[in-house]
Amino acid sequence: xxxxRAILISFLFTTLFSCSSILKSNETRSKQYVILKLDDxxxxxxxxxNGWIEVINFLNQENIKGTIGIVGNSLETDDNxxxxxxxxxxxxxHEIWNHGFCxxxxxxxxxxxxxxxxxxxxxxxxxxxxTQNLAKEKLNITLRSFxxxxxxxxxxxxxxxxxxxxxxxxLFKENSSQTEKFVINRINEINIEYPVHIPDYEKFKxxxxxxxxxxxxxxxxxxRSWMEDKIRFExxxxxxxxxxxxxxxxxxxxxxxxxxxLKYDSI
Numbered sequence: 383x384x385x386x387r388a389i390l391i392s393f394l395f396t397t398l399f400s401c402s403s404i405l406k407s408n409e410t411r412s413k414q415y416v417i418l419k420l421d422d423x424x425x426x427x428x429x430x431x432n433g434w435i436e437v438i439n440f441l442n443q444e445n446i447k448g449t450i451g452i453v454g455n456s457l458e459t460d461d462n463x464x465x466x467x468x469x470x471x472x473x474x475x476h477e478i479w480n481h482g483f484c485x486x487x488x489x490x491x492x493x494x495x496x497x498x499x500x501x502x503x504x505x506x507x508x509x510x511x512x513t514q515n516l517a518k519e520k521l522n523i524t525l526r527s528f529x530x531x532x533x534x535x536x537x538x539x540x541x542x543x544x545x546x547x548x549x550x551x552x553l554f555k556e557n558s559s560q561t562e563k564f565v566i567n568r569i570n571e572i573n574i575e576y577p578v579h580i581p582d583y584e585k586f587k588x589x590x591x592x593x594x595x596x597x598x599x600x601x602x603x604x605x606r607s608w609m610e611d612k613i614r615f616e617x618x619x620x621x622x623x624x625x626x627x628x629x630x631x632x633x634x635x636x637x638x639x640x641x642x643x644l645k646y647d648s649i
Contacts, residue, residue, distance in 0.1 A: 415638055416630045417566065417600040418448040418622070419529065419553060421481060424456035425464040433605035433615075438471060440619060446632045451481030451529055454513025457520045465520050472523055477634035479527035480517070480549065483509040487532065498542075499534040499556075507542040514546060526636040528563075529553035551635040553600070564639045566600050569593050574603035574621060581608065581617035587624060598638060599630075 418441075423434060434450070441448045450471060456464070472478050487496040498506055510528065517523045526549060530539065533554040540561045543549055552563040571589040576582040581603060590599070601621075608614040625632075633641070 414594075414596065414628075414630045415598045415633050415641075416625055417598070417633060417635055417638065418446075419451070419600055419602040419635075420448050421451040421529070421602060421604050422453065422485065422606055423450050423468075423481070424453045424485075425459065425461055428459075428461050428464065430464060430467050431606045431609075433607065433609040436609065436615060437605040437618070438474075438476065441476070441622070442474060444622065444626060446622060446626065447475045447477070447634055447637075448632075449477045449479055449527075449634055451479050452513070452517070452525075453481050453485045453531075454483035454509075454516050457513075457516035469521055469523070472521070475634070477527060477636055478517065478521070478523055478525060479529060479551075479553070479635065480510060480513045480525040481529055482531045483513050485531040496530075496532055496534040498530040498539045499532075499536045501538065503538040503541055506538050507545055510542055510546060510549075514548070524548055526639075527551035527553060527634075530556070551639045553635060554602075564642070566598065566635055566638065568600050568602065569596065572599060572601060574601045574618060575607075579604060579607035579610075579614075581614050581621060583617045583620040583624070586621050590624075594628075600635075 420437065423430075438448065438450075450468070452468065468478060482497045484497060487494060489495070490500075493500065495501060497509055501509075514525055517525050528543060528549050528551070533556055535556045537557065537559050540557075540559055543552065543561065543563055550564055552561060552565050554568055555561065555563075555565045569589075572586065572593055573589070574581050574586060576585040586601070593599070603618060608618055
């Protein structure tokens with residue numbers, strides 16, 4: 383009788399432990415990832431814009447990773463204080479990513495030409511490549527992700543990026559042509575800003591709750607704009623804290639790429 387009781391207890395314990403492990407495993411698999419795609423870092427009068435300083439300080443305080451889209455021509459200086467600010471953010475775990483070289487556009491007649499939509503292949507390649515090289519030279523950082531200014535790209539962008547294998551991730555690829563890069567696209571209904579430059583917590587929340595089961599959410603904003611009205615920054619903070627309270631996992635684009643690649647390799 384005692385032996386049978388011991389066997390029964392052992393069976394129950396094993397079953398409970400197994401169920402607990404399965405629940406934990408499912409919990410891990412169902413965790414939602416969030417990427418904060420923050421655009422347009424450049425130095426202004428040899429200073430980092432206060433919007434960037436305030437946003438990164440807030441994220442650090444909340445122990446949340448963000449991303450910093452750097453415009454490459456801002457590295458064509460000898461501003462060591464600017465360089466050190468960026469390197470410190472990289473060391474904190476925020477991803478520095480390639481946001482083009484000049485963030486420029488121009489008109490040719492009535493045609494709107496942008497840095498990566500309408501320019502030739504050679505021009506696009508040189509633009510991306512210069513930013514990669516300046517980041518290595520001035521920051522000792524290899525940029526692993528790319529997102530175009532204005533999110534505007536064409537088929538030449540695909541070919542240009544294929545020539546730079548160290549870039550693994552493409553944020554907000556605009557066209558449907560095939561690429562070898564790991565693409566992370568947005569859900570148009572979910573964003574930080576409504577309209578551009580103006581964070582809106584209620585509109586974000588409405589869009590988010592319609593897509594709350596998505597495995598990955600990437601949302602875009604521009605910290606430089608949020609200092610024009612203190613309400614904008616407060617709305618951004620409300621969005622981030624809402625997500626944090628839902629126990630999402632904030633990651634960078636390259637981290638998410640590595641998570642997915644590891645998952646595929648293990649199948």
